[in-house]
Amino acid sequence: MKTLPKWAATKYQRLWQTYANQAFTFSRAHEVMGLGESQTKNVLVIMESSGYLLSEPDPLDLRSRQYRLIPPEAIQWAEKLERELERQPETDKSLAAILNELWARVREQILEEFGPLDLPETLAAQVSEVAAQTAKRDTLGLIERVDFGKFDKAEADELKELLKLFDGKLNSYRSVTNVLLEYFKMQRDLEAGEFDAAVAEIALLDGQPLVEPKREKNTSLCPICRRFPQSINAQAMITGNPKMDSVFQLYRGTRSQIKICSFCFLSGYADLPLARISKDGQSINKQRDYLFIETPIAKGSLESLLAYLREGAIGELPVQESEAPAAESAETGETDLLAQLIEDLQKDGIAVTPNDLPILFGSRERLSHVSGFLLNSLNALSNLVVLRVPLERLSGDEKLSGAARQELAKAAMYDFWRITSETATLHYGSMPA
Numbered sequence: 001m002k003t004l005p006k007w008a009a010t011k012y013q014r015l016w017q018t019y020a021n022q023a024f025t026f027s028r029a030h031e032v033m034g035l036g037e038s039q040t041k042n043v044l045v046i047m048e049s050s051g052y053l054l055s056e057p058d059p060l061d062l063r064s065r066q067y068r069l070i071p072p073e074a075i076q077w078a079e080k081l082e083r084e085l086e087r088q089p090e091t092d093k094s095l096a097a098i099l100n101e102l103w104a105r106v107r108e109q110i111l112e113e114f115g116p117l118d119l120p121e122t123l124a125a126q127v128s129e130v131a132a133q134t135a136k137r138d139t140l141g142l143i144e145r146v147d148f149g150k151f152d153k154a155e156a157d158e159l160k161e162l163l164k165l166f167d168g169k170l171n172s173y174r175s176v177t178n179v180l181l182e183y184f185k186m187q188r189d190l191e192a193g194e195f196d197a198a199v200a201e202i203a204l205l206d207g208q209p210l211v212e213p214k215r216e217k218n219t220s221l222c223p224i225c226r227r228f229p230q231s232i233n234a235q236a237m238i239t240g241n242p243k244m245d246s247v248f249q250l251y252r253g254t255r256s257q258i259k260i261c262s263f264c265f266l267s268g269y270a271d272l273p274l275a276r277i278s279k280d281g282q283s284i285n286k287q288r289d290y291l292f293i294e295t296p297i298a299k300g301s302l303e304s305l306l307a308y309l310r311e312g313a314i315g316e317l318p319v320q321e322s323e324a325p326a327a328e329s330a331e332t333g334e335t336d337l338l339a340q341l342i343e344d345l346q347k348d349g350i351a352v353t354p355n356d357l358p359i360l361f362g363s364r365e366r367l368s369h370v371s372g373f374l375l376n377s378l379n380a381l382s383n384l385v386v387l388r389v390p391l392e393r394l395s396g397d398e399k400l401s402g403a404a405r406q407e408l409a410k411a412a413m414y415d416f417w418r419i420t421s422e423t424a425t426l427h428y429g430s431m432p433a
């Protein structure tokens, strides 16, 4: 509630003399005030934002609005209350006492206006019980104690809105009862252990932070790699950050985009054939379950590796293949791809057996989910292999936890590191810069 400037206060008085409690339209206000159209609009805006005027859609014509003044006695009452509630730093009242006092006044007004209602005389004691878990949260409900059927709709709505301010059963951010409840819970938690939460940094009053929040460092850097400056807006399809993601919320610019660096933008495009894109409701998820391997190992061996991944993983596992692979394939006339791979690797001086590769080569079924291709490298000394390694499928568990994913990624990387004679640089879920 703000004090109206004098010139606006005289317009308020004039309107009140004409319309009192009745609703009026913009053109009526225009006539009464005797001002130009834009000035009339201006005065109405000031009255509304200062708490002297209600504006609502006109029920007869929803495109226009109708106005209603707050009566002078209500304004006087609010001003008086505001003066009384002025912050007194020396107050030694507890939050519980303040809530009880406030509720006592509001309850009295409610009973006066709406007649007898079953409303508790105090609130704080019950809140304390709920916080101590000796009573249920439901016992803090106020709205459900009232039979709204006996009021007309406008009255019922008004009463409901008032009660919402004190109803502790609803998860309402408006409820002061909930503030006390959270305060009690915090006290209980503090007694149970040590906490270091700076409450003032997260608490809001009227939607405003109590202290200026600490700014995230380096917000001009790319939120994905945190290495290069932001330079371009990108969709979730590129960034892999869906709208509800905390990185997205922190860095969002336009409605559905965050700004990232040119490198992440390019690699976000380049990895589209490798990434797993899914759509959950409105948000697009991009999973980067791929592995980049940079290795000096010969192209031929890498091609055997890819052929094995592509085909060797499908079909039956020959018995005892690791013991006599070459002989068996000669007998059957079929190429054993694993044997071929091992032979090729051995030619390159890399001695590995299937037993060395526990994650990938231990199970052909799992391996069938891995696919990849060889990229041409500008560097004559190394080759690039790109593999899709969907960890959920490798483990057979779609709801793999973050920690387990990480371990599995490490193990899979280790297998490939062994295959490449411990020469490769490996990147899971990111392209090497």
Ligand SMILES: [Zn+2]
Binding pocket: 222, 223, 224, 225, 226, 227, 228, 260, 261, 262, 263, 264, 265
């Ligand atoms: Zn970046």
